[in-house]
Amino acid sequence: MNTRKRCTGYLAPVDFLPQLKQELKNITAVHDRLVIADGPPQPTVWAENIWYDPQIIEAASIGAAASALTKIQRNWWPYAWQLHRRHTLIQEKLPHVAAKPLNFPQQLKLAQLGSFTLLTPTTMLASAQCSSPFPNGVVSFVEDTEGPPSRAYLKLWEAFTQLGVWPKAGDRCLDLGACPGGWTWVLAKLGADVVAYDRAKLAPHVASMRGVTTVKGDAFNATPDRVGRIDWLCSDVICYPERLRDHVRLWLDSGLCSNFICTLKFQGDSHYGVIADMLAIPGSRVIHLHHNKHEVTWMLRASSPN
Ligand SMILES: C[S@@+](CC[C@H](N)C(=O)[O-])C[C@H]1O[C@@H](n2cnc3c(N)ncnc32)[C@H](O)[C@@H]1O
Missing domain, CATH: 3.30.2130 (VC0802-like)
Structure with missing residues (x-):
């Protein structure tokens, strides 16, 4: 025995x-x-x-x-x-x-x-x-040193790879906190249409990519009633995790988006409770990606694999 x-x-x-x-x-x-x-x-x-x-x-x-x-x-x-x-x-x-x-x-x-x-x-x-x-x-990629204006694109590559699915050409994506444009670059390269929200300006070569629309302003104004149906909500916005959680709930309740990749960013450990809130959403995963800093990634996938 x-x-x-x-x-x-x-x-x-x-x-x-x-x-x-x-x-x-x-x-x-x-x-x-x-x-x-x-x-x-x-x-x-x-x-x-x-x-x-x-x-x-x-x-x-x-x-x-x-x-x-x-x-x-x-x-x-x-x-x-x-x-x-x-x-x-x-x-x-x-x-x-x-x-x-x-x-x-x-x-x-x-x-x-x-x-x-x-x-x-x-x-x-x-x-x-x-x-x-x-x-x-340690997840490593053959990096692109010319296209993306920030290394944040590696987080999104890793998240899509872990999820096993990513936007396909023609999908409508919302990118919140998009500047300087690494995530928008990833989404546009996949052929998706991207609505990129940030208070700051996107790198010009990303803003001019096919399918990219920029909105200069508060990412939390990107509500379901204003934006309409989307295939993916991607957020790398710097904010309190609670604020992002509430925004995600708005989108979930609307039924207008079913795929999500969102970074929960922390300062100190006082907001870790939001991780449990996000995990309570059926079908959710929260992981610390290799390319995450003091942040974790919440993902929800509703569509079938590519
Ligand atoms: C970590 S950066 C995003 C990096 C981006 N994902 C990339 O790949 O290049 C966070 C962004 O959130 C933006 N931001 C923070 N609060 C915001 C808000 N309330 N509305 C819009 N953008 C916001 C900042 O301007 C900053 O560009």
Whole structure:
């Protein structure tokens, strides 16, 4: 009979370990950004990768460690928070894993990727099954260094990729807090029609893209009665999360939009309660994307995949 106690590992994004620790119960160990908690996986917003049912593996040598891992499965990635050289030497003995950046738009068809870490030179913690198919949950893209006027476009690429669906040509999108124009650029490149609201002016080369209409003013004036039916509401507006929550409710109640990607931005931890409000909306996901800063992304998808 297996009497081993079940536990789960949660890898915090760089700089967000306190947030992850705050939302987890029954923490038994913390290895740099990797938090171990007793029991089955808990719902989390702040974990970049979840290690399901990690096992302790004793391996006296680098070769023994690599062979123990490959006996379990082919694909592994190290989480090297200490003993960096030893992690690298083990990785070199494992089958090669091509961690190629994604070319957006691209459906995820990535193989399962296990994670391991050395707790001591001869003791590994390893999980064959992790929530993210990306190395340590780090989603990377082949970047566009010329088109988008800000790096915020990477958040929207990541959100669409995680959701598995994105606007198609001719979809009507509302972009709230659009300046300088990274998100509008993403939406217009997909062939969508974009109504971009901001108090500031959009970068001219984005404002002149086909399908883009700019409205200079308060994003919260973009109400369903004024804007009409839309396919996607995207918001990266800087505001109190409560204000965005109430605006989203207005749109949900109107029934005039069914797909949403919205950033909830925080200063300090006093507004984290809004995360639970957003999660209470049926079908919602709230995640800290790899490209999020001190903010999380709320997503709701109603349409069928592309
Ligand atoms: C983080 S930036 C958005 C970046 C944008 N998503 C991009 O990809 O370039 C936030 C924007 O929200 C705008 N903003 C803040 N409050 C606003 C409001 N009440 N109405 C309209 N825009 C607002 C700011 O002017 C700023 O341009």
